[in-house]
Amino acid sequence: MTVGVVAIQGDFEKHIEALHSVGGVDVVEVRSREDLAKADRLIIPGGESTTVGLLMARFGLGDALQQRAAEGMPMWGTCMGMILMCENVENRSDQYTLGLLDIDVRRNAFGAQVHSFEDAVPLHGLDEPVCGVFIRAPVVTRLGEGVAELGRYEGQVVAVRQGNLLGTSFHPELTDDRRLHRYFLSL
Numbered sequence: 001m002t003v004g005v006v007a008i009q010g011d012f013e014k015h016i017e018a019l020h021s022v023g024g025v026d027v028v029e030v031r032s033r034e035d036l037a038k039a040d041r042l043i044i045p046g047g048e049s050t051t052v053g054l055l056m057a058r059f060g061l062g063d064a065l066q067q068r069a070a071e072g073m074p075m076w077g078t079c080m081g082m083i084l085m086c087e088n089v090e091n092r093s094d095q096y097t098l099g100l101l102d103i104d105v106r107r108n109a110f111g112a113q114v115h116s117f118e119d120a121v122p123l124h125g126l127d128e129p130v131c132g133v134f135i136r137a138p139v140v141t142r143l144g145e146g147v148a149e150l151g152r153y154e155g156q157v158v159a160v161r162q163g164n165l166l167g168t169s170f171h172p173e174l175t176d177d178r179r180l181h182r183y184f185l186s187l
């Protein structure tokens with residue numbers, strides 16, 4: 001199995017390290033349609049969603065991603081990745097998104113970079129909570145019919161699944177807990 005990690009900007013190297021520590025998969029950095037063609041599933045990391053969205057649109061990677069998602073490719077967006085996968089950014093409605101997850105999000109919902117924090121987040125299907133690292137994190141403000149809520153923090157939805165598509169507000173790649181990476185690889 002080859003896992004693509006979008007490597008345009010952001011903390012993609014942390015996801016690549018996490019995948020190597022889980023083992024048993026090949027990893028490809030995805031910057032172009034050609035890179036994407038080598039991948040069986042895809043992680044979109046944390047970063048700056050405005051910048052990465054513009055570059056994805058410009059290089060035609062966005063269209064290719066939409067096509068692969070429609071064909072059933074498992075994809076997981078963490079923080080920026082979930083923002084890019086959403087239908088609409090509530091507090092920035094002109095922002096380019098891929099519209100893969102039938103959700104709306106609010107960006108920077110817990111405040112600025114200096115308000116970054118870690119805390120325990122209980123998730124459906126996991127016995128023990130994960131350590132959620134929230135860095136200018138979004139929350140999900142609307143869930144479409146086919147979208148399952150996987151977890152909340154302070155009453156806000158911070159993890160969702162829609163078929164093979166996964167979104168988390170926080171950054172599991174910045175912890176040593178690999179349960180979510182394993183879960184994603186099992187989809």
Ligand SMILES: NC(=O)CC[C@H](N)C(=O)O
Pocket residue numbers: 045046047048049050078079080081083107108135136137
């Ligand atoms: N850690 C992150 O990915 C931050 C996301 C960033 N606040 C954005 O809106 O793009």
